[in-house]
Amino acid sequence: MAKLRAAVVGCGGMGRCHLSALQKMEELELVAACDVMQATLDRRAEEFTMPRTFTDLSAMLEEVRPEVVAVATQTRQHREVVLACAEAGVRGILCEKPLALDLAECDEMLDACTRHGVQMAVNHQGHLRPTTLRAQAMVEQGVIGDLLVVRGVNKGGRKCGNELMEMGTHTTDRMICFGGHATWCHAFVTWDGRAATAADIMDAQEMSPRDRDSGLVLGHRLFAQYGFQRAPFGEMAMYAWEKTLAYGVDLIGTRGQLMLRGSRMDGGLLHLDSPIFDPTRGLDQWNPVTGLPEEPVWGSMDDSVCVMYQHLLRAIETGEPHPSSGDVGRHALEMVMAIYESHRRGARVALPLQDRTHPLDRWKREGG
Numbered sequence: 001m002a003k004l005r006a007a008v009v010g011c012g013g014m015g016r017c018h019l020s021a022l023q024k025m026e027e028l029e030l031v032a033a034c035d036v037m038q039a040t041l042d043r044r045a046e047e048f049t050m051p052r053t054f055t056d057l058s059a060m061l062e063e064v065r066p067e068v069v070a071v072a073t074q075t076r077q078h079r080e081v082v083l084a085c086a087e088a089g090v091r092g093i094l095c096e097k098p099l100a101l102d103l104a105e106c107d108e109m110l111d112a113c114t115r116h117g118v119q120m121a122v123n124h125q126g127h128l129r130p131t132t133l134r135a136q137a138m139v140e141q142g143v144i145g146d147l148l149v150v151r152g153v154n155k156g157g158r159k160c161g162n163e164l165m166e167m168g169t170h171t172t173d174r175m176i177c178f179g180g181h182a183t184w185c186h187a188f189v190t191w192d193g194r195a196a197t198a199a200d201i202m203d204a205q206e207m208s209p210r211d212r213d214s215g216l217v218l219g220h221r222l223f224a225q226y227g228f229q230r231a232p233f234g235e236m237a238m239y240a241w242e243k244t245l246a247y248g249v250d251l252i253g254t255r256g257q258l259m260l261r262g263s264r265m266d267g268g269l270l271h272l273d274s275p276i277f278d279p280t281r282g283l284d285q286w287n288p289v290t291g292l293p294e295e296p297v298w299g300s301m302d303d304s305v306c307v308m309y310q311h312l313l314r315a316i317e318t319g320e321p322h323p324s325s326g327d328v329g330r331h332a333l334e335m336v337m338a339i340y341e342s343h344r345r346g347a348r349v350a351l352p353l354q355d356r357t358h359p360l361d362r363w364k365r366e367g368g
């Protein structure tokens with residue numbers, strides 16, 4: 001396959017990571033970068049070879065005609081950038097997470113991609129991490145028996161409202177890797193130690209000015225239960241604890257358990273030959289799963305982004321969806337929206353959600 005022309009839109013923190021990844025990829029040629037801030041483009045031009053830079057997206061799309069685009073703006077701008085790229089004939093998009101502010105936006109973006117024949121992928125890199133792939137194979141081989149519970153463990157360090165939009169879809173995405181799509185959700189969200197109400201809904205940057213602009217958020221702590229296509233139970237707790245190495249996914253089966261963690265913790269994948277939670281069994285009784293790919297492929301964030309591009313190129317070539325496709329990325333956000341919808345209604349909700357607008361926006365307008 002001839003080299004495809006690639007461009008990055010949004011050259012802040014994560015845009016820098018995409019620029020770095022694209023410069024490493026032999027199959028792609030970085031032809032342009034776009035950011036509304038000229039100063040940001042100037043800073044990036046000192047680090048990377050960027051043949052053309054633009055502060056205007058339509059000018060870039062018209063003049064450069066990129067075939068692959070990284071969408072690395074903050075979430076509020078994902079929709080407008082993706083729609084413009086789809087209409088301009090881009091063949092593949094790697095969009096940052098979360099895909100959009102709500103499901104209505106996701107639907108509009110994915111419809112446009114389908115209409116224009118664009119392969120859309122969402123940059124949840126955990127989807128293709130060696131630990132995820134190996135654990136999927138082990139579950140498939142029956143190493144832990146029948147899968148009963150998929151548990152997402154959050155990274156911590158934030159109130160759950162912000163955490164859901166910052167890290168939450170990485171967690172729900174990884175739960176989807178094992179459970180398939182969620183079929184129901186029952187959640188409870190607290191604020192100040194009581195049930196969160198419509199009056200507690202705020203913008204992400206009001207909850208934490210250090211975080212990104214990711215729309216409406218709610219809650220300090222939460223507990224959510226799910227049912228999945230391939231597992232009867234799922235759960236996710238966000239207790240706003242300190243940042244922790246426990247961030248990851250636990251899989252509990254009828255015969256054993258798998259614990260997926262970051263690479264700093266025993267290579268990231270541990271196996272316990274028992275389905276029973278037993279506090280007397282320490283970490284020393286868990287067996288590290290060995291033989292996972294070594295560095296440098298997984299040594300840095302941009303290397304894991306390279307893997308996402310490799311799969312995007314394959315999707316463009318074959319017409320098969322990316323493993324972390326737009327549809328999967330939308331479902332990862334749907335699991336977050338279902339938490340709010342369930343809490344708002346005080347009831348278990350079925351997925352897919354019928355109303356695609358933001359549950360918090362509706363709740364706020366209804367005044368509780």
Ligand SMILES: NC(=O)c1ccc[n+]([C@@H]2O[C@H](COP(=O)([O-])OP(=O)(O)OC[C@H]3O[C@@H](n4cnc5c(N)ncnc54)[C@H](O)[C@@H]3O)[C@@H](O)[C@H]2O)c1
Pocket residue numbers: 009010011012013014015034035036037040057072073074075077081096097098123124125166212
């Ligand atoms: N996948 C991951 O692991 C990971 C990690 C960090 C951040 N992210 C995601 O990456 C995205 C960007 O986060 P960030 O921290 O880089 O944000 P950032 O604010 O550092 O960068 C965003 C950039 O987009 C530019 N921008 C805004 N509107 C634009 C437009 N219409 N056209 C072109 N440029 C525009 C801004 O000027 C800014 O430079 C977010 O969605 C975030 O959640 C993903």
